[in-house]
Amino acid sequence: MxxxxxxxxxxxxxxxxxxxxxxxxxxxxxxxxxxxxxxxxxxxxxxxxxxxxxxxxxxxxxxxxxxxxxxxxxxxxxxxxxxxxxxxxxxxxxxxxxxxxxxxxxxxxxxxxxxxxxxxxxxxxxxPLAGLTAYQAIKRAGVTEGDTVLVHAAAGGVGSFGVQIAVALGARVIGTASERNHDFLRSLGAEPVSYGEGLADRVRALAPEGVDAALDFVGSEEAVETSFALAGRADRVVSIAGGRAQELGGHVIWVRPDAADLATLAELVDAGKMTxxxxxxxxxxxxxxxxxxxxxxxxxxxxxxxx
Missing domain, CATH: 3.90.180.10 (Medium-chain alcohol dehydrogenases, catalytic domain)
Incomplete structure (x- = not known):
């Protein structure tokens, strides 16, 4: 072969x-x-x-x-x-x-x-890898209907799945991305904000009381610090990178193979809830x-x- x-x-x-x-x-x-x-x-x-x-x-x-x-x-x-x-x-x-x-x-x-x-x-x-990462992070963060969720790198491979899965669960999603990807995020059901200096203030302009959960699919110091500053509880912050996130009491996720989770993702795709x-x-x-x-x-x- x-x-x-x-x-x-x-x-x-x-x-x-x-x-x-x-x-x-x-x-x-x-x-x-x-x-x-x-x-x-x-x-x-x-x-x-x-x-x-x-x-x-x-x-x-x-x-x-x-x-x-x-x-x-x-x-x-x-x-x-x-x-x-x-x-x-x-x-x-x-x-x-x-x-x-x-x-x-x-x-x-x-x-x-x-x-x-x-x-x-x-x-x-x-x-598989990106979708499972997003889905398992959402489960770890305990995202449910009515939550406001911050998704970092929301236009990327993992983030775009995370946005759609959270929306399918009935959550409100605020997603970070460069301005050229803001329309793309809107098409997925997210409210876009630009990353960079002042990110926390831009998120608070949309969600004055902060967010219920934060999903860091970047691993940068800015994303980690902003997530903990805005989330009500540390145990509802999930990051793909270790170090600081773990020190502050959040979850660090390393995606696992899981047949049941893959079947759930396939159902979301076939139901038209995840593109x-x-x-x-x-x-x-x-x-x-x-x-x-x-x-x-x-x-x-x-x-x-x-x-």
């Missing part, structure tokens, strides 16, 4: 397309013929060695954890799926090596759900270009590789 690999820690310049043996399919797993693979900043951060202190990494490394495709083979004791099922998932194993930037990938059934029937392959591949904005699609062979685009931090929505 064709796959994108790194032979050692490196950057986009070190990615190569090679032929590799088909993955083995363990009990509780299925083999997926990949149609599309989502690109996330963690992919190139992992490749650069940023996660080496906390995660085992093997080489040659196939990057990627987001996948959408068709079940080609079913492993022992894997009754959840059958050959021909269209699935999507967050295929993050206990160590990083055999990722989704490939024609075939094996994944445990706990990482997968049926693909949203109304979504294209590219759209489905853009959901998937794919900013750019590129063929597998152009994974390096996809990483360069991702590293700019200026994409709206998702970047996806087609296989």
């Amino acid at each position: 064709k796959a994108v690999v790194l032979e050692k820690f490196g950057s986009a310049d070190d990615l190569r397309v090679v032929d590799l043996p088909e993955p083995k399919v363990a009990p509780g797993e299925v083999l997926i013929r990949v149609k599309a693979a989502g690109v996330n900043p963690v992919d190139w951060k992992l490749a650069a060695g940023y996660l080496d202190p906390i995660m085992e990494t093997g080489f040659p490394l196939i990057p990627g954890w987001d996948v959408a495709g068709v079940v080609e083979r079913v492993g022992l004791d894997s009754p959840e799926f059958a050959v021909g099922d269209e699935v999507y998932g967050y295929a993050r194993k206990d160590w990083a090596q055999n990722g989704t930037y490939a024609e075939l990938v094996s994944a445990n059934v706990r990482m997968l759900a049926k693909k949203p029937s109304s979504a294209t392959w590219e759209q489905a591949a853009g959901v 998937i904005h794919v900013d750019k699609t590129l063929p597998l062979e152009q994974a390096a270009e996809a990483w360069r685009l991702s590293a700019t931090g200026r994409t709206r929505g998702k970047i996806v590789l087609t296989v």
Whole structure:
């Protein structure tokens, strides 16, 4: 099978397309013929060695954890799926090596759900990591109907899902973004504010009593400090970065594979309550270009590789 690999820690310049043996399919797993693979900043951060202190990494490394495709083979004791099922998932194993930037990938059934029937392959591949991060952050923050929620980086891959999920729950959402993305946020149901100096004052102009919950999908000091300044309770602040957020009593989230959560996201998509904005699609062979685009931090929505 064709796959994108790194032979050692490196950057986009070190990615190569090679032929590799088909993955083995363990009990509780299925083999997926990949149609599309989502690109996330963690992919190139992992490749650069940023996660080496906390995660085992093997080489040659196939990057990627987001996948959408068709079940080609079913492993022992894997009754959840059958050959021909269209699935999507967050295929993050206990160590990083055999990722989704490939024609075939094996994944445990706990990482997968049926693909949203109304979504294209590219759209489905853009959901798992970002959508699960948003959904699990919202659950951790205890967001319910009637809450006012502040979402940082609301126009990004995670943030745009967070906005829509919170709105679907009946919450009022205030989202931070650059001015060029304000109309986009309005289309998702959020009230936009520009980030930068004076952010807390701009949010208070919309919500004088502060917010009920804050979701930090940036990890910057400004986002963390503003979240705690505006939220009524520290335990209703959730951040994707550690350090200061944890010190102040908030939650730090590292997304987990979860089949039930993926099924819920698929239901939201098929019900028309969550749209998937794919900013750019590129063929597998152009994974390096996809990483360069991702590293700019200026994409709206998702970047996806087609296989």
